[in-house]
Amino acid sequence: MDRSDAEELDRADELAPFRERFVIDDPDLVYANGNSLGRLPRETVERVADVLTHHWGSRLARSWDDGWLDEAQRVGDVLAAGVLGARPGEVLVCDSTTVNLYKLAVAALDARPDRRSVVVASHEFPTDRYVLQGLAQQRGLALQWDGEPDRDTALCVRSLVDYRTGARADLAARTAADRAAGALTVWDLSHAAGVVPVELDAAGVDLAVGCTYKYLCAGPGAPAFLYVRTELQQQLQSPIWGWFGQRHQFAMGPAYDPQPDIRRFHAGTSPIVGIAAVDVSAALVAEAGIDRMRAKSTALTSLAIDRFDAWLAPLGFTLATPRDPNQRGGHVSVCRADGAELCARARDEEQLITDFRPPDMVRLGFPPLDTRFVDVWDAMERLSRVSRPAPG
Numbered sequence: 001m002d003r004s005d006a007e008e009l010d011r012a013d014e015l016a017p018f019r020e021r022f023v024i025d026d027p028d029l030v031y032a033n034g035n036s037l038g039r040l041p042r043e044t045v046e047r048v049a050d051v052l053t054h055h056w057g058s059r060l061a062r063s064w065d066d067g068w069l070d071e072a073q074r075v076g077d078v079l080a081a082g083v084l085g086a087r088p089g090e091v092l093v094c095d096s097t098t099v100n101l102y103k104l105a106v107a108a109l110d111a112r113p114d115r116r117s118v119v120v121a122s123h124e125f126p127t128d129r130y131v132l133q134g135l136a137q138q139r140g141l142a143l144q145w146d147g148e149p150d151r152d153t154a155l156c157v158r159s160l161v162d163y164r165t166g167a168r169a170d171l172a173a174r175t176a177a178d179r180a181a182g183a184l185t186v187w188d189l190s191h192a193a194g195v196v197p198v199e200l201d202a203a204g205v206d207l208a209v210g211c212t213y214k215y216l217c218a219g220p221g222a223p224a225f226l227y228v229r230t231e232l233q234q235q236l237q238s239p240i241w242g243w244f245g246q247r248h249q250f251a252m253g254p255a256y257d258p259q260p261d262i263r264r265f266h267a268g269t270s271p272i273v274g275i276a277a278v279d280v281s282a283a284l285v286a287e288a289g290i291d292r293m294r295a296k297s298t299a300l301t302s303l304a305i306d307r308f309d310a311w312l313a314p315l316g317f318t319l320a321t322p323r324d325p326n327q328r329g330g331h332v333s334v335c336r337a338d339g340a341e342l343c344a345r346a347r348d349e350e351q352l353i354t355d356f357r358p359p360d361m362v363r364l365g366f367p368p369l370d371t372r373f374v375d376v377w378d379a380m381e382r383l384s385r386v387s388r389p390a391p392g
Contacts, residue, residue: 001306003374003377003378006303006372006373006374006376006377007373007374009299009303009373010372010373010374013296013372013373014292015288015292015293015296015368015369016372018284018288018369018370019369019370019371019372021041021042021043021284021369022039022040022041022042022217022369022370023039023040023041023042023045024039024370026351028351029351029352029353030350030351030352030353030375030378030379030382031353031370031371031375032352032353032354032364032365032366032371032375032376032379033353033354033355033363033364033365034214034215034217034365034366034367034370034371035191035214035215035330035331035363035365035366035367036214036355036363036365037213037214037220038194038213038214038215038216038217038218038281038367038370039217039367039370040217040219041217041280041281041284043280043284044217044218044219044276044277044280044281047276047277047279047280048273048276048277050276051272051273051276052273055068055272056272063272068270068272069249069270071093071270071272071275071276071279072092072093072094072244072263072266072270072275073089073092073093073262073263075093075275075278075279075282076090076091076092076093076225076262077089077091078279078282078283078286079091079093079193079225079278079282080227081286082282082283082285082286082290083193083194083198083216083282083285083286083290084189084193084198084200084208084225084227085197085198085199085200085201085202085203086200086201086227087201087230089230089261089262090200090201090227090228090229090230090262091225091226091227091262092225092226092262092263092265092266093212093223093224093225093270093275093278094223094224094225094226094265094266094267094270094271095223095224095226095267095268096211096221096223096224097127097188097190097209097210097211097224098127098131099224099240099267100209100224100225100226100265101127101128101131101157101186101188101209102131102135102239102240103226103238103239103240103265103267104186104207104209104226104228104236104265105131105132105135105155105157105186106135106238106239107207107236107237107238107239107265108154108155108184108186108207108236109135109139109141109154109155110236110237110239111154111184111235111236112154112155112182112183112184115151115152115153115154115182115183116140116141116142116152116154117141117142117143117144117150117152117153117154118132118135118136118141118142118143118144118153118154118155118156118157119144119147119148119149119153119155119156119157119178119183120132120143120144120145120156120157120158121145121146121158121159122145122146123162123164124157124158124159124188125159125163125188125190128157128159128188132157141154148177148181149177149178149181149182149183150181151181151182153178153181153182153183154183154184155183155184155185155186156178156183156184156185156186157185157186157188158174158185158186158187158188159187159188159189159190159191159192160187160188160189160191160192160196160198160329161191161192161195161196161328161329161330162191162329163190163191163357164320164333164357164361164363165320165321165322165333165361166191166301166320166321166322166328166329166330166331166332166333166363167321167322167327167328167329168192168196168322168326168327168328168329171187171198171199171200171203171205172199172202172203172204175187175203175204175205175206176204179204179206184206184207185205185206185207186206186207186208186209187200187205187207187208187209188208188209188210189208189209189210190209190210190211190214191214191215191329191330191331192210192329193210193211193212193214193215193216193225194214194215194216194217194281194285194290194293194367195215195293195294195297195329195330195367195368196290196294196297196329196330197290197291197294198290200227200229201229205227205229206228206229206232207226207227207228207229207232208226208227209224209225209226209227210224210225211224212224212225212277212278212281212282214365215285215330215367216278216281216282216285217281217284217367217369218274218277218278218280218281219274219277221274222274222277222278223270223271223274223275223278225278226265228262228265233260233261233262233264234260234261237258237264238258238264238265238267240267241256241258241267242266242267242268243268244263244266244267244268244269244270245258245259245263245264245265245266245267246258246259247259247260284369285369288368288369293368293369294368296368297329297330297366297367297368298325299373300330300366300368300371300373300376301321301325301328301330301331301332301366302325303373303376303377304332304364304366304376304379304380305319305321305323305332307376307377307380307381307384308332308334308380311380311381311384312334312380312383312384312387315336315384315387315388316336317334317335317336317387318334318335318336319332319333319334319335320333320334320335320361321333321334330365330366330367330368331363331364331365331366332363332364332366333357333361333362333363333364334361334362334364334383335360335361335362336360336362336387337360338360339356339360339361339362340356340358342362342383342386342387343355343356343362345386346382346383346386349386350382350383350385350386351382352378352379352382352383354379354383362383364379364380364383
């Protein structure tokens with residue numbers, strides 16, 4: 001292969017026009033960090049401006065009557081249909097991933113009061129581990145690191161795509177195995193939503209959370225989402241009782257009476273500006289089609305692994321990401337002992353943005369809507385240049 005082959009792939013790419021719908025102000029910069037923070041969609045600038053100037057600026061508090069009160073569930077339904085493979089009324093856009101994980105983990109533990117252990121991977125994303133460690137300490141629970149659920153397991157917490165390696169779990173098979181042991185499972189979809197088909201309903205998933213600022217491009221700190229299967233909604237109770245989860249919200253009554261549906265997992269006032277950004281990005285994914293996005297993502301990561309073999313393996317790198325495309329998500333991770341230094345040099349000397357995860361991992365993320373095949377080619381070539389021994 002040479003770079004002209006990547007250019008030919010770009011000419012044949014039916015998703016190529018979507019790149020023009022993102023803010024790209026430096027054509028020389030190669031951005032391979034969309035698995036950490038996605039690019040800004042142009043429409044988000046317009047939508048947020050409209051929320052600020054028209055709705056907040058002109059309509060003021062009347063905007064709550066215009067629809068703001070229901071935005072968390074309305075945009076949740078957009079995510080459900082176009083991104084998550086869920087049914088209407090099963091997804092809520094609210095809070096952070098950490099807070100949502102806490103809410104669903106506590107609800108699951110309370111639903112299994114006679115079980116005293118929690119299964120989680122030792123390499124799970126830090127916030128997931130920290131939330132569970134805190135709950136275990138408070139409740140006197142045992143954490144089963146890297147274990148399999150048994151008759152004493154109340155809860156399993158798993159990521160669909162591993163934030164380090166990009167390895168993808170089997171959603172349906174793992175869910176079925178956990179359920180067979182009598183445990184509830186909370187899936188973290190943060191590194192999967194918007195880049196791989198999820199199909200929560202078809203896989204029989206009970207509970208899930210995820211962020212929206214990676215492949216969903218809703219911006220730094222954008223509100224996260226939570227998912228609760230319809231059949232469980234009235235059985236589970238959120239540990240955070242807030243007025244947006246109250247059945248008769250504006251009665252301002254003395255006692256809490258939770259909503260009978262997904263809204264019972266709402267707590268405080270909806271972050272309207274952030275939800276507007278989620279609405280734009282979820283609609284973009286739905287328009288592009290998650291199956292087409294997955295096909296391109298697979299091709300992008302396959303090209304990266306091909307160039308890894310040609311350029312990086314001879315320089316002492318190892319590949320952390322599965323070679324089987326069915327077992328990986330949207331990013332590729334390569335490892336070398338001086339990975340942190342290489343990320344910094346790539347940024348400063350080659351205009352290549354990647355990111356580093358200890359102890360030695362360089363992650364390269366390739367969101368399919370704004371990444372070209374030549375971007376993948378250039379990213380791998382630039383990383384190889386800063387990794388070669390100095391002349392002489």
